[in-house]
Amino acid sequence: MFAAENGLKGDPRLQGISEAIRVVPHFPKPGIMFQDITTLLLDHKAFKDTVDIFVDRYRNMGISVVAGVEARGFMFGPSIALAIGAKFVPLRKPRKLPGEVISEAYVLEYGTDCLEMHVGAVQPGERALIIDDLVATGGTLSAAIRLLERVGAEVAECACVIGLPEVKKLKHRMHNSKPFLTCLALLGRACGREGVCGWRVCLQGKFCVMCIWSTFPFIFKIHHCSTAQALPCTLLFLFSPTTLLFCILYWKWTLGIEMLFSQMPTFQGQCRLNGKPLYILVEPRKIDNCC
Amino acid sequence: MVYWAYNLAGIMFHDITTLLLDTRAFRDTIDLFVERYKDKDISVVAGVEARGFIFGPPIALALGAKFVPMRKPKKLPGEVISEEYSLEYGTDKMEMHVGAVQAGERALVIDDLIATGGTLCAAMRLLERVGAHVVECACVIELPELKGRERLGEKPLFVLVN
Numbered sequence: 534m535f536a537a538e539n540g541l542k543g544d545p546r547l548q549g550i551s552e553a554i555r556v557v558p559h560f561p562k563p564g565i566m567f568q569d570i571t572t573l574l575l576d577h578k579a580f581k582d583t584v585d586i587f588v589d590r591y592r593n594m595g596i597s598v599v600a601g602v603e604a605r606g607f608m609f610g611p612s613i614a615l616a617i618g619a620k621f622v623p624l625r626k627p628r629k630l631p632g633e634v635i636s637e638a639y640v641l642e643y644g645t646d647c648l649e650m651h652v653g654a655v656q657p658g659e660r661a662l663i664i665d666d667l668v669a670t671g672g673t674l675s676a677a678i679r680l681l682e683r684v685g686a687e688v689a690e691c692a693c694v695i696g697l698p699e700v701k702k703l704k705h706r707m708h709n710s711k712p713f714l715t716c717l718a719l720l721g722r723a724c725g726r727e728g729v730c731g732w733r734v735c736l737q738g739k740f741c742v743m744c745i746w747s748t749f750p751f752i753f754k755i756h757h758c759s760t761a762q763a764l765p766c767t768l769l770f771l772f773s774p775t776t777l778l779f780c781i782l783y784w785k786w787t788l789g790i791e792m793l794f795s796q797m798p799t800f801q802g803q804c805r806l807n808g809k810p811l812y813i814l815v816e817p818r819k820i821d822n823c824c
Numbered sequence: 825m826v827y828w829a830y831n832l833a834g835i836m837f838h839d840i841t842t843l844l845l846d847t848r849a850f851r852d853t854i855d856l857f858v859e860r861y862k863d864k865d866i867s868v869v870a871g872v873e874a875r876g877f878i879f880g881p882p883i884a885l886a887l888g889a890k891f892v893p894m895r896k897p898k899k900l901p902g903e904v905i906s907e908e909y910s911l912e913y914g915t916d917k918m919e920m921h922v923g924a925v926q927a928g929e930r931a932l933v934i935d936d937l938i939a940t941g942g943t944l945c946a947a948m949r950l951l952e953r954v955g956a957h958v959v960e961c962a963c964v965i966e967l968p969e970l971k972g973r974e975r976l977g978e979k980p981l982f983v984l985v986n
Contacts, residue, residue, distance in 0.1 A: 557901035575890040607877035
């Protein structure tokens with residue numbers, strides 16, 4: 534997840550990048566220590582190193598699209614796109630892009646916002662990289678992932694310069710989508726083994742697998758049971774107290790409360806957002822580089 | 825130049841996003857700007873929000889200059905200076921960080937498009953207020969009927985396509 538843990542341990546460039554970032558306290562509101570990358574842009578060496586690290590990582594990954602999130606993603610994305618020979622696609626706030634767009638809403642701390650992308654900018658099957666300056670809860674990046682996946686692109690990775698501490702809780706998160714699959718993931722949480730589709734299945738094997746198959750046969754390919762076995766399992770699953778609890782938790786989750794989901798087990802310790810890997814250069818600066 | 829200019833001519837709504845989808849045309853655009861400014865001792869590339877952020881940083885990196893974003897109000901954290909400018913109806917403001925640019929630095933202002941020239945003028949004034957020398961304003965597209973070039977007065981304007 535972090536560059537220092539992914540082959541760049543001890544790389545002096547990371548320290549230079551970190552030191553070039555400025556902390557502005559109480560912006561945009563009291564209590565928030567804002568990580569300001571504009572000072573990084575004033576440091577030509579640090580800025581170049583930032584772009585070079587991303588370019589070195591993504592050069593040979595077959596990426597044909599770099600999608601940058603407005604507005605600070607625009608400061609890093611195009612340089613990376615040019616260097617790796619990919620096209621640059623801006624992901625913008627509503628009503629900024631002319632012509633036909635697709636929209637994806639996402640949850641903020643208070644209220645919702647929307648991200649838009651041009652129809653036709655990205656073709657099905659293209660491999661995409663999403664870039665932004667900073668990731669906190671991952672809400673914006675999740676919306677970006679959904680936009681690209683809706684047009685049939687494959688998101689190879691999300692890349693950010695800075696990752697706030699909340700990002701370490703992004704293990705198996707799904708944002709505002711696939712609610713029942715998330716409930717099922719919780720169902721499978723008690724077990725230890727990964728299923729065919731990536732969701733953990735119960736060590737008891739048959740019971741959970743049957744529940745999953747019977748409830749969502751069009752999604753999963755696990756066919757360990759017959760319809761006769763599936764029906765009672767379906768009813769048991771749908772009307773069980775566990776299901777009720779999951780529904781309540783999901784309802785609370787969509788209201789912006791991240792409780793139980795932050796404690797979900799990881800995929801080999803890697804940080805993922807909507808199942809996509811996240812690559813971050815540095816942790817946030819502390820107060821000593823304050824303006 | 826003809827190749828991507830032809831591409832650009834096919835863009836509707838003067839929308840540069842289609843240029844960004846053409847890797848060769850985008851590369852050529854940046855190269856043309858870099859070629860023009862590489863010996864002009866530019867130490868600051870100021871990009872106007874938000875499409876100036878797409879062209880400015882690659883140019884700044886190639887020139888060895890710093891990139892300074894010029895933003896709408898309340899987007900930049902910390903201490904800023906503001907410049908008001910007129911729109912077709914009403915006014916708007918542009919802000920730049922205090923301390924980003926030093927007196928005597930040579931600056932280039934970049935945006936995707938010049939229409940009336942209001943935003944470019946505001947950007948130039950911000951730089952001149954802190955003592956920088958604006959060498960030129962550079963845009964990909966000009967809408968000549970809106971007379972932005974005249975509004976810039978004696979400040980040179982370089983445009984790739986009009």
